Amino acid sequence: MRIAGLMASEVLDLIEEHVVPGITTDELNTICHQHIVDVQQATPAPLNYRGFPKSICTSVNHTICHGIPNDKKLKKGDILNIDVTVIKDGYFGDTSRMYYVGTPSANAAKLCEVAYECMARGIEVVKPGCTLGDIGHAIQVHAESNHYSIVREYCGHGIGSSFHEEPQVLHYGKPGTGPQLEAGMTFTIEPMVNQGRRHTKLLSDDWTVITKDRSLSAQWEHTVLVTPQGYDLLTMSDGRSL
Numbered sequence: 001m002r003i004a005g006l007m008a009s010e011v012l013d014l015i016e017e018h019v020v021p022g023i024t025t026d027e028l029n030t031i032c033h034q035h036i037v038d039v040q041q042a043t044p045a046p047l048n049y050r051g052f053p054k055s056i057c058t059s060v061n062h063t064i065c066h067g068i069p070n071d072k073k074l075k076k077g078d079i080l081n082i083d084v085t086v087i088k089d090g091y092f093g094d095t096s097r098m099y100y101v102g103t104p105s106a107n108a109a110k111l112c113e114v115a116y117e118c119m120a121r122g123i124e125v126v127k128p129g130c131t132l133g134d135i136g137h138a139i140q141v142h143a144e145s146n147h148y149s150i151v152r153e154y155c156g157h158g159i160g161s162s163f164h165e166e167p168q169v170l171h172y173g174k175p176g177t178g179p180q181l182e183a184g185m186t187f188t189i190e191p192m193v194n195q196g197r198r199h200t201k202l203l204s205d206d207w208t209v210i211t212k213d214r215s216l217s218a219q220w221e222h223t224v225l226v227t228p229q230g231y232d233l234l235t236m237s238d239g240r241s242l
């Protein structure tokens with residue numbers, strides 16, 4: 001899982017310089033796909049997963065998650081989430097980050113920063129004996145104290161030798177509720193934070209999830225291992241830190 005996780009984060013590193021005005025999300029998909037398949041000799045998990053047609057998810061502006069790469073050009077001021085999941089030697093690594101196309105509005109940048117902090121607050125809670133409710137609560141409080149909302153319909157998940165496993169890791173909740181964490185567990189934390197209301201709408205492609213009120217949405221994701229002392233991030237590139 002460390003190998004798969006590192007590979008997924010390396011894809012997010014390498015795509016950064018390509019996120020510029022005029023590029024399409026299809027072109028970003030091709031760059032990621034080629035790197036995963038040809039260089040990493042790994043498999044992009046989204047491709048053909050329950051019929052998903054591409055190798056990465058690209059969720060632009062008011063798209064919350066599961067955006068399908070397409071031939072529309074990105075433009076200055078767009079924000080987008082790129083979500084990469086790699087399978088290597090049977091194990092999965094799942095991670096996503098926000099990217100700016102040119103310079104974002106102050107509002108958009110703030111949303112992306114708070115969404116990052118939400119993920120970080122959730123991660124920092126992780127240690128044996130804490131509960132899933134403790135994680136969700138830390139995330140929810142941070143989003144709502146910034147007057148943003150947390151998406152409820154989609155959540156983090158156990159991960160290992162399959163993509164989505166038990167438990168569901170909700171990004172909202174009450175302290176002390178839900179299962180307790182034990183060393184050795186691996187799951188994702190991937191809060192989706194909306195600038196407006198939390199409600200979602202699924203588009204007719206059956207994948208793309210947008211904000212019902214068309215407000216901006218931001219998301220970051222890491223794959224997390226529970227250790228005896230706390231946590232380890234399996235999708236952290238070398239030299240990076242939370």
Ligand code: MF3
Nearest residue numbers: 046049052057066083085094
């Ligand atoms: N990577 C997403 C997650 O964080 C799942 C994408 S499923 C796909 O769980 F089919 F849309 F790729």
Ligand code: CO
Nearest residue numbers: 094188190221
């Ligand atoms: Co995930």
Ligand code: CO
Nearest residue numbers: 083094095221
């Ligand atoms: Co993901």
